[in-house]
Amino acid sequence: AQSVTQPDIHITVSEGASLELRCNYSYGATPYLFWYVQSPGQGLQLLLKYFSGDTLVQGIKGFEAEFKRSQSSFNLRKPSVHWSDAAEYFCAVGASGTYKYIFGTGTRLKVLA
Amino acid sequence: GAGVSQSPSNKVTEKGKDVELRCDPISGHTALYWYRQSLGQGLEFLIYFQGNSAPDKSGLPSDRFSAERTGGSVSTLTIQRTQQEDSAVYLCASSLEAGAVYEQYFGPGTRLTVT
Numbered sequence: 001a002q003s004v005t006q007p008d009i010h011i012t013v014s015e016g017a018s019l020e021l022r023c024n025y026s027y028g029a030t031p032y033l034f035w036y037v038q039s040p041g042q043g044l045q046l047l048l049k050y051f052s053g054d055t056l057v058q059g060i061k062g063f064e065a066e067f068k069r070s071q072s073s074f075n076l077r078k079p080s081v082h083w084s085d086a087a088e089y090f091c092a093v094g095a096s097g098t099y100k101y102i103f104g105t106g107t108r109l110k111v112l113a
Numbered sequence: 114g115a116g117v118s119q120s121p122s123n124k125v126t127e128k129g130k131d132v133e134l135r136c137d138p139i140s141g142h143t144a145l146y147w148y149r150q151s152l153g154q155g156l157e158f159l160i161y162f163q164g165n166s167a168p169d170k171s172g173l174p175s176d177r178f179s180a181e182r183t184g185g186s187v188s189t190l191t192i193q194r195t196q197q198e199d200s201a202v203y204l205c206a207s208s209l210e211a212g213a214v215y216e217q218y219f220g221p222g223t224r225l226t227v228t
Contacts, residue, residue: 004155009153032213032214036219041221042221043116043117043204043206043219043220043221043222044156044204044206044219045219046216046217046218049216051214090155090156092156094213094214095213096212096213096214097212098212098213099144099161099163099169099211099212099213100158100161100169100213101156101158101213101217102158103148103155103156104155105153105154105155106155
């Protein structure tokens, strides 16, 4: 069955520290992979996406993610976290020929001043 | 340009009442999606529209849930005889066309509380 796992429900980091949010997927086809961010009371905003090609993807707000097919992972990273990055982050997977995204359960990020 | 808008932003209703949630997609977007976000859960797909037709209603949790889209634009999600387990945030998204390659743009959601 198709699924997306975000193992960390909550993560707390200090401002200026590096960040890595984990995402593992199970998908039969070649996946399209996405990271979205949801700030309180807001809708989801796309941070970055991977369809094919270079496995290291750059996104907005200084985020990047690396697709590792052998590990079925698409982890999100940021070298230095800002207080405004506190939000909930969702990993999602889709595939060519489909219309539906499958979302993980999200990781809530807290940033300490 | 304007993004996806949803109304109301918050809705409190009594168990057993019917509710209607509205979504205005981005102009020109032919595909429209409804998701439900419950506490501690990811986003649960409910239904999608391509134009005015809904090829996939498989995510609707029960026959109390229905949705329509008129004029290829505005969509309404209706929940009849609401139950407490319907309490959640209902998110709408639209994309230029239906297909995972097209970015889905999300609205701010409607928070539904059933008392």
